[in-house]
Amino acid sequence: MPVRTILLLCFAPFAIGALQGCGGDDGGSSSSGETSGGALGECPPDSDAQAQAGYQALQDQCATCHSTTKTGAARIGAPEDVNVDDPASVTAEAGEIYSEIQIGGANGADGMPLGAKLPDDTIESIRIYLACDATQ
Ligand code: HEC
Incomplete structure (x- = not known):
């Protein structure tokens, strides 16, 4: 019963x-309207400013290690093919980037950035950048 x-x-x-x-x-992983990355979801209308903020957050938070200008030890172990200042790399890694920042690296968690978790609104701005600009 x-x-x-x-x-x-x-x-x-x-x-x-x-x-x-x-x-x-x-609710965030419908299979319609996606261009790549699997779980990036929709690009909301009129979200240019937020997408721009997401782009900037990636440069501010990730380029310390994930930049084409960094080589060798300066990458602090970041994979050579993940660079936030290289649009082709961001497009290719968009789904991976979003999943890493959702996990975050706080308290020993295995996400990005190392050692911290971004605020929810920053994560959402990056998602919008990835869904709207980086993968289209
Ligand atoms: C202090 C250096 C550093 C910073 C800052 C950093 N990363 Fe990383 N990143 C690494 C290292 C080291 C690895 C490889 C080890 C790992 O995956 O944990 C990595 C791996 C990755 C990977 C590949 C993961 C995989 O399993 O293939 C992605 C995607 C990534 N980082 C995204 C980001 C994003 C997005 C940010 C900013 C929000 C960021 N990283 C900030 C050092 C950094």
Whole structure:
């Protein structure tokens, strides 16, 4: 009999017009409208300023290590093919960049930037830059 309860909990949101039912869908990974990167999501209309802020955040936060101007030890171990000042690299790595900054590197986490997690609004600006400019 718990099955009936679970079903009710699952489908009640549909009855009141919500778009999400039971788990499984984070709402951000629909397969429509994407150009690359898998989970970048939509490019919102009129988001030029935010995309520009996202571009700038990548230069400010990542170019210390991920820049075409850095070689050898100055890269602090950053892979040679991930450079935020190289549009082709950003396009190729867009999905990876977004997933790394969502994880972040705070408290020993295995994301980027090393040792810190960017604020949510900065992460969103970078997502918009990647979804709107970098991958189109
Ligand atoms: C202090 C140097 C440093 C900074 C700053 C930095 N990175 Fe990295 N990055 C690294 C190193 C070292 C690696 C390779 C080791 C690893 O993946 O943890 C790396 C790897 C990566 C990778 C490849 C991961 C993979 O598994 O292929 C991506 C993508 C990336 N960084 C994105 C970023 C972004 C985006 C930022 C800025 C928000 C950033 N990094 C800031 C040093 C840095």
